[in-house]
Amino acid sequence: MEFCESTFLYTLSLPDSIMPKPGDTVKITTAKETFEGILMPRPDLLTPGITVIKLNSGYNLGIESKKITSVDVIEPYAAKTPVKTASAQDPRLPTVAVISTGGTIVSKIDYYSGAVSADYTAEDFIEMCPELKGIANIRAKKIMGIMSEDMDFSVYEQLAAAIADELKTADGIVVTQGTDTMHFTTAAMSFALQHLNKPVIFTAAQRSIDRGSSDAFMNLICAVHAAAKFKVGMVATCMHGDSEDDACILIRGTKVRKMHTSRRDAFRPMNENPLAKIWPDGKIEHLNTQYAKSHEKPLELKNQFEPKVALVLVYPGMDPGSIEYFVKKGFKGIVLAATALGHVPTFNPQSSLMQVLDKAAKKKIPVVIASQTLYGAVHPFVYTNLRKLSVERKCIFVHDMLPEVAYIKLAWVLARAQEYAVIKHMMQTSIAGEISERHQPGEFLI
C-alpha cells in the first residue's frame, strides 16, 4: 500500500523544516482538547482531511484536520537500523536458494512509519522461521518486488533465467510470490526450464506474516524441505493441504489452480492427485509417482514467450466481436475456455463464433480449445458441433489441459514454432505433465 506523507499537510502551512513527519511523537492541539501520540501515515486512497495519531494505549485515533490549531513535535522519529547477523553455513546440509518476487509472504511493514521494507536476506527468512537453519543452508535472492497480478511474460523470462542461474550451485530452489497468479507462473516455469533435474518449489502465503496465524511459516518450512530433499526434476507448488496447520501438499506446476479467494488450502490439484504430502518435520509421503525423477540431459533454459496470445472465456450470448478484436489486432494465437467438452456458440447468427473462427483459420491463427469446467477433458468429436470446430475449423483440442496452462503453453510454443502442424503437435503432446490421458475416479474435487 502506498502512503502519503500526512493529510494535514493540506490544512497547515508550516515551513518544511518544522513540518511533522509520520513516526514523530507529537502534541496535537484543537480548540477543545490536546492529544499526544505518534503521528501515523495515512493511505492515499482514504478520505482526506483526517490526521491519525497512535495514542499511548496503542489505539489509533482519527482527528478532523480542520479542527487542528497546532502540531508540536515532542520527539522526532528515529528509524531503527536492523542488525543482521550472517548465519553460519553447515557443510552437511543441502543448499536451497530462496528467490523472492514480492507478495504477502515477504512483506514487512514498519508500523510506526508505514514504510515497507524491501531488503530480504536469508537472515530475514531464518528470523521468520528459525527451523530453516536445520533443514538447509539458505541463500536468499530478491529479484523483484511485484504483486502477482502484475506479472507478465517478461517477468517469466527474468524469473526463469534467475532460477537457471541459481540451479548451477543450489540443490533446490524455493520461489516465493503472490498467490493469485502463481499457477500461471508455475506453468511458465514448467515449460521454460527444460530437463530439470532438481526441484523448483513455489510457495506463498494466504495470510500476511504480521499475524501469528499466518500460513507463511509452515508453507516456507515445507517448501525448503521439499527443495532440499524431494528428489524430482520438476516445478511444483507447496501450500497448505487443508485448513489445518498440519501438512502441505506438493502439486505439479501444470496441474495446479487457485480455487478459493482466501482459504489457506486454496491451491488444489486438478485432474490428478497431489504429488506428495509433506510435513514441517520433513516427512514426505508420496501420493503420485507419475513424474520425472530427474533428467539426464543438462538443464536447458527456453524462456522466450510470444506475448500476443489471448485467453477468452466462452459464455452464452457472447459477442463474436470480442474474438474478432484479437484476430484484427494481429494476435498470434487464441485459447478459448470453452464450455464443457469444448463447445462454443454455433447456431444463433448474433453469437455464433463460426464466422470469426473461419477468419482466424484463414489468417492461420491457431485456436486452442480447453474446458472452462477445469475438471475433465475436452473431446473433438462426440457432437456435430465439436466436429465443426475440430475438423472444419482446425481448432486444437488439448484434452484435460487447464485453460490457463494452455494459454501459457501456447505463448511458449508460438515462440518456437510457426507451422500449424508443429504447433498442433506440440500443444497436444505433454511436455511437463500438463496432459494426462488416464483419469481415476478419485481425482475429482481434491
Added chain:
Amino acid sequence: MNYKKLGFRCGLEIHQQLDGKKLFCRCPALNSANDPDISVRRRLRAVVGETGEIDKAAAYETARAREFLYVSHSEDTCLVEYDEQPPFPINEELLDVALQVALLMHCKIVDEVQVMRKTVVDGSNVSGFQRTALIAYDGWIETSKGKVGIQSICLEEEAAQKLEETKTTVSYKLDRLGIGLLEIATHTDIVDPEHAKEAAGVIGMILRSTEKVKRGLGTIRQDVNISIEGGNRTEVKGFQDLRAMPKVIDYEIQRQQKLVGEKKKIEKEVRKAEPDFTTSFLRPLPGAARMYPETDVLPVRITKERIAKIKVPELISEKTMKLGEEFGIQEALAQEIVKQKIDLKQWTQKYPKLEPAQIASVLIEIPKEMKSRLKIDPEPLKEKDFHEVLGALNEGKITKEAIIDILSARAQNKAVNLDQYKPVDASDIEAEIEKIIKEKPGLTIGAYMGMLMAKYRGKIDGQKLMELLKKRVK
C-alpha cells in the same frame, strides 16, 4: 477501613457482549449450545519484529510448543472466525450501540474510528490478534458518591472460549469469537469497595438500557484494577456475582497490605476472583498492548449528522422511577416491569377497575409465587392467559384469590372452569354457616373454618370468611 488513607486506587473495566450479528462477519451472536460440527487444528507464532528480543524469544517458545484445537457449530461460525476469509466491514448497528453508550456516558466521540489489531498469542483469537477500536473517551457516570470518570469506550471482538488445556493442546470453542464486545474503562475515581459495586451496577444498567446487549451468564464481565500505597496494580477478573465484589476487593487490599507490611514486592498481575472472595494468580499483567492498524477494514468517519441521528434511550433507572411515581408501585415491582418490557399503561387502560399495583402484582408476582411455592413452571403462560384472569377480575367474575389457581391450571394445561371461582355473596355464606352449625353443632371455630374453606376456596378471601364466622361462633 479508611480507604483514602490507604491510598486506595480502583478502576473498573467492564466487558459487555452485544446482540445481533457479529462485529466483522454476518454470523448471529448466539453463543451456540449445539455440539460442535467443525474442528480445525492450528498453531501460532510470535510475529517477527513485533516485540523486544527477549519477549519475542519467550513468546516464540510458548507458541511453538502448543497446538490449538478450534471447534464450533456451523450455525454461528463461518470462514471469518476460522481466519480463512477477510473481515466484512464493521457492523454499523453495533457501532451505533457503542455511540449510544458513549452519549449516555457523556463521552467525547472520535472523528474517525480506526480499527486496530491487538496481538494475542494465547490462541483465543484464531488470527493471532483481536480487532478493537477506540470509539469514545473522557466521559462520566453519576453515582451516589459522585461522578466516576469514563476513560475509554472501545468496540472489539469477543475472544473464543477456552474449553480445555493440556501441556500440548489448548482447545477453544469459536461460537463466542467475533461477537461485538463493548469495553468500558473507568478512571480510578472509585472511593471504596462498595462504590466499585455500585459503579459496575450503574454501567451495567446503562448498557442494558440500550436493549441491544446480550443477557445471561458470561455476557457481561467485570474486571477491577486495585492498588494501595506501596503496592502495585493488580487486575482482578472473573466475578461470578457483582455482590461479591466489595468483599473480594477488601480481601485483595488485605493481601496487598500484608505484603507491604512484610516488605515484599507486589507484582503487577492479573488475579482471578475465587468463590471464597480471595483471589489467585492468573497471569502477569501484559505490558503496553502491541497494536497495529487492521488494514482489511476501512476507517469509519463519525459525522455530526450520524451522532445527531443516534437515539439516546431512556435509562432503566429513569424509567423505573417514572413508573413508580405514575402508578404508585414499589421500586422492586417497577424494576421488574421495566426489565420485562411490560407496557403497564396499556394494561391499566384495558382494566380500569383494577389498581395498577394489583395488575403489576398479577403479572410479576403471581408467576414467581407459582414457581417458588407451588413448584409450577410459569413459562408456558401466554399473554392471553393474563388477559383472561385480569379481564374476569375487572368484571367481578372471579375473586383475586382465584388468580393463582387459574394461572397454575393454564400453565399445566389443565382444564379450568372460571365459574367455579365466582365470588359468592355474603348472604349465601351466612346461610351456609347457619346450615353447618345446625348440622354439626358444638365444633370449634377452626373446624367450621376448615369446612367452609373446603367449599369456598378461591371464591372468597379467607379473612372475610373468618369475620363472617366470628359473628356466629365465639
